[in-house]
Amino acid sequence: MSKPDPQETGIHSVEHLLAHALAMEVEAVERYESLADQMETHNNRDVAVLFRKLAEIEKLHVDNVNDISEGHTLPHIAPWEYSWEAPESPEAPSVSAEGLHYMMHPYHAIAMALEAERRGVDFYDRLVAQSEREDIRKLAAELCETEREHVTLLEGWLARFQPPPKGWNEDPDPPLLQG
């Protein structure tokens, strides 16, 4: 997939950028909350707590974007009209991630989150590099800095875990939906 040009795909004002930033953070919160619920349902408590914590961190990012947005009128953008590089917003952990499994380890959860945060950094970096407007570049750089801090935090967390051994997801009695 070729990279969209921010000038052509809608991020042509601070308000458009803020709408993207807000959608990105809100989707990340909702995805982490959903993942935490899923892990609780499947009794994977450690990973559930971790996803819940990640949702809390993303909520702080939502608050940050809301603070910056004060006094601005943000445009409505249909979900499929955002200028993301991929089908989903960059910071939402991928629903297609290899490690996403009811028997996943904290290692997988942190790796998923790290990948998502790095996509967020790339998104803003690209705007900083490509936007012709100074106000957009400045705001993108500011938002990018928050994401970089999150990447550093997650890199530190990931370093504390070993990758799980091969066969971590083997289950001789896979789920039967009930209840």
Next chain:
Amino acid sequence: MEATSTCPSYSARDYKSEVKPVWCPGCGDYSVLGSITKALAELSIPPESVALVSGIGCSSRLPAYTNVFGFHGVHGRALPIATGIKVSRPELTVIASGGDGDGFSIGGNHFMHACRRNVDMTYIVMDNEVYGMTKGQASPTTAPDWEKSKLTPQGTGINPFHPLVIALAAGANFIARGFSGDQNGTAQLITEAIRHPGFSFVQLLSPCVTFRPEQRDWKDMVHPAAVDPTDDPARAARRLMTDDGFNVGVLYRGSRKPFQPERQASVDSVADLEKEFVL
């Protein structure tokens, strides 16, 4: 001063219930739930103006996870129930949903006739080519050489059902295919399907990561259809002859008038009903 927004009246979250899904993590159906709620939010349809009807199976649990009117019905019978709702309450937005086993095997005959009847509603099938709720048996859309089920250790040896071909031949008025991994693109397809008059059919490739883990690769296999949608059934049929099963997008937009029978006068009393009986 607070930030203001030009957002629609509802958010996707407004259509979700407090019931937490019990699907396996990684299941494509989570994304489909997200796509449906995003589509309804974009359309700004009040939750009380939507009826979501399903059959039986993992994906058929969908109504419980929304707060629109829901009916988690009988295996394979989502379409007749949805049809009844729409013809008696035409002001409602009616969506039927389910899986490939529910829709194409147990409910296969209803599928054909719902396409033919062309009542104004949307049918969303989450196709994972397996019966997942019963732990992994071949479904109508399973490839003939899939050997992982204990019931068919040498594969079924039977050509799979092609839902888009059947939908087109039977007269569906809108036909599309999407991929659950593209939640936003799927929301767009569903939005268009709901808006389009008549019977809209959307096949959604929705991986079962537990019993068909190889379907995680679908994210690298789906691709946008190389040609634009058509309103010509013959052209759509020719396109399906070369379909690899992973083209996503709108295939066909028809213009057939939806079927909506005249509403009969309401019954005033039980005595009125009894007059219709001979004895």
